[in-house]
Amino acid sequence: MKGSNKATVLTLAEKCKNILVSNWQGYLNTIKTDAQGSKENIYTSKVKYIIRKGNPLIWVPEHELHNVNTIIDERGSFSVASPYPGPLGKLLKSMNKFPVRVALTGDVVPVKDKKAESAANYLKEMMLSEEKALKEFSYTVSGVLSSSNHFSTTRSENLKELIDGGEKYVIYKFNLSSCMFVDGNGGTHEVDFEDMEKCKASLLAPYSAKLIDGINQSEARRRGLILFCFIYLNVNARDAYMLSLDRKGFDVLGKVRSKVTGDEIDEYQWKQFRITFKEESRDIESFCQQLVEMEEDAIKKVSSYSGLG
DSSP, rough: OOOOOOOOSOOOHHHHHHHHHHHEEEEEOOOOOOOOTOEEEEEEEEEEEETTEEEEEEEEETTSSSHHHHHOOOOOEEEEEOOOOTTTHHHHHHOOOOOOEEEEEEEEOOOOOOHHHHHHHHHHHHHHHHHHHHHHOOHHHHHTTTTSSSSHHHHHHHHGGGGGSSOOOEEEEEEEEEEEEETTTEEEEEHHHHHHOOOOOOOGGGGHHHHHHHHHHHHHHHHHHHHHHHHHHHHOOEEEEEEEEEEEEEEEEEEEEEEOOOOOOOEEEEEEEEEEEOOOOOOOOHHHHHHHHHHHHHHHHHHHHHOOO
16 A cells, blocks of 8 residues: 555556546547538537447437538547546646546447447446446445435436437447547557557446545545555645546545745645555455555554554
8 A cells, every 4th residue: 555656557558448438428529521521620529428349339419510520531539538526626627737538539430220229228238237236335335435426426327318318319439540548737648559459447447436526525535535645655735635546546636735945935736646555456345445444544553653642
């Protein structure tokens, strides 16, 4: 449970796969066409999607221009950000930082007839499975998730409009040809396409938005993050938020004192820290169990320090 570098972070391909599975909406870009068929500018809109067999399946409302654009030119791009629910989004904005994201290029291909029906059925099954899992989680997991905003962080809730019959959609498969990882400062990193095809998303990824929000909306859990910074990283933080998580650990934004000299007034800045698990978290149960154990361990250590004082 320290911030060492030995195999404590994921590969870029793993990060990208986890981001794609953790979210349910992204920005689709297609090439605009005029009545004469000449190409000019880009049309962009927010769309909802799921991942099936490694590729995004995108639901585009019937009235969207994408449906006309892709008839002339199937090329497109698709951008998906890591979830930043609730207070985390406001904090990132105040820091002028962006959530990390995945930028894909490829072909936007319509899914028709039986394949479209199969995709719709897969969506329904996935939503039912997630709703069932949420009801059956252990006391430990429910305790971590209880503070999260159910609607804004639950994938099945956000995808219901795709099957409720209120609007008609055209389903597209996004066939990847390249992938870029975009970091929080806007820096781009090319991801090996073979790595993307080989790696799988973590079982944690579908619930990462709920976990992050559940922790950040709980004062007690955020105090736990402050203790983690002190006990495991020897960092004194005034405040802390969960930024992201994966099977190997999690990233924390800690509010720490800036380096000052002379008579300058103390100033604080937000810095990113990495805290790793003793053992990898296979799923949401093991993640929450390790988190609770770390909280208990940190409290014991702080109490022992107090006793020595």
